[in-house]
Amino acid sequence: DGGITQSPKYLFRKEGQNVTLSCEQNLNHDAMYWYRQDPGQGLRLIYYSQIVNDFQKGDIAEGYSVSREKKESFPLTVTSAQKNPTAFYLCASRLTTGSSNQPQHFGDGTRLSIL
Amino acid sequence: AQKITQTQPGMFVQEKEAVTLDCTYDTSDPSYGLFWYKQPSSGEMIFLIYQGSYDQQNATEGRYSLNFQKARKSANLVISASQLGDSAMYFCAMREGRRDRGSTLGRLYFGRGTQLTVWP
Numbered sequence: 001d002g003g004i005t006q007s008p009k010y011l012f013r014k015e016g017q018n019v020t021l022s023c024e025q026n027l028n029h030d031a032m033y034w035y036r037q038d039p040g041q042g043l044r045l046i047y048y049s050q051i052v053n054d055f056q057k058g059d060i061a062e063g064y065s066v067s068r069e070k071k072e073s074f075p076l077t078v079t080s081a082q083k084n085p086t087a088f089y090l091c092a093s094r095l096t097t098g099s100s101n102q103p104q105h106f107g108d109g110t111r112l113s114i115l
Numbered sequence: 116a117q118k119i120t121q122t123q124p125g126m127f128v129q130e131k132e133a134v135t136l137d138c139t140y141d142t143s144d145p146s147y148g149l150f151w152y153k154q155p156s157s158g159e160m161i162f163l164i165y166q167g168s169y170d171q172q173n174a175t176e177g178r179y180s181l182n183f184q185k186a187r188k189s190a191n192l193v194i195s196a197s198q199l200g201d202s203a204m205y206f207c208a209m210r211e212g213r214r215d216r217g218s219t220l221g222r223l224y225f226g227r228g229t230q231l232t233v234w235p
Contacts, residue, residue, distance in 0.1 A: 031221055033222070033223075035225075040124075040227060041227060042206060042225040042226055042227040042228050043160075043206070043208075043223075043225040044225075045222055045223075048222055058222070088158060090158075090160060092160070094221055096221060101148060101165045101167055102221075103150055103162040103165060104150075104162075104221075104223060105162070106152075106159060106160035107159075108157070108158060108159045109158040109159065111158075
């Protein structure tokens with residue numbers, strides 16, 4: 001079955017530690033996205049990418065970094081500079097060719113907490 | 116300014132009744148798309164329905180329909196014959212631009228969501 005796989009489902013971070021959230025898709029989608037969800041705030045865009053080796057900052061990129069070395073993979077690193085990382089993180093992908101009504105497809109998310 | 120506004124933090128509906136979830140949007144782009152997603156308590160985001168700015172008719176997908184009023188910039192989701200499994204958070208989202216031109220890359224702007232509870 002095609003889809004988006006996020007791992008781990010739960011992640012704990014210690015003070016001063018960088019952690020990496022994995023996002024893999026086998027949908028052959030070009031564009032990939034990372035969102036952060038806090039209670040009562042909806043989804044906010046962190047980073048996005050349309051092609052390999054290219055990505056752009058979203059609305060809340062500070063304290064985060066990404067890479068896009070393969071079309072299928074778009075890992076997100078939460079660095080120690082992100083002072084309030086506790087949130088639910090969602091990865092999404094989208095086919096950018098064809099009809100403009102292509103929706104973003106989402107993974108099941110990763111819940112990150114500070115120890 | 117908020118691109119997407121959902122003014123109902125919570126809504127309650129009895130099983131088998133219809134319910135409308137409100138969404139208003141703000142854009143100066145003549146070409147845009149509006150999406151609704153459902154998020155159950157487990158966390159995954161499920162795409163429900165899409166409405167394009169140039170679509171002449173309101174979108175429908177099974178029990179979901181979109182009441183699109185372009186002049187009012189509103190795109191309300193109507194769920195008919197509510198079921199207990201419809202209890203979830205619902206998000207309205209907007210994409211601007213027809214074909215990912217410029218640097219937008221088809222990004223979505225989300226509202227804060229409406230928590231729908233269906234009771235028996």
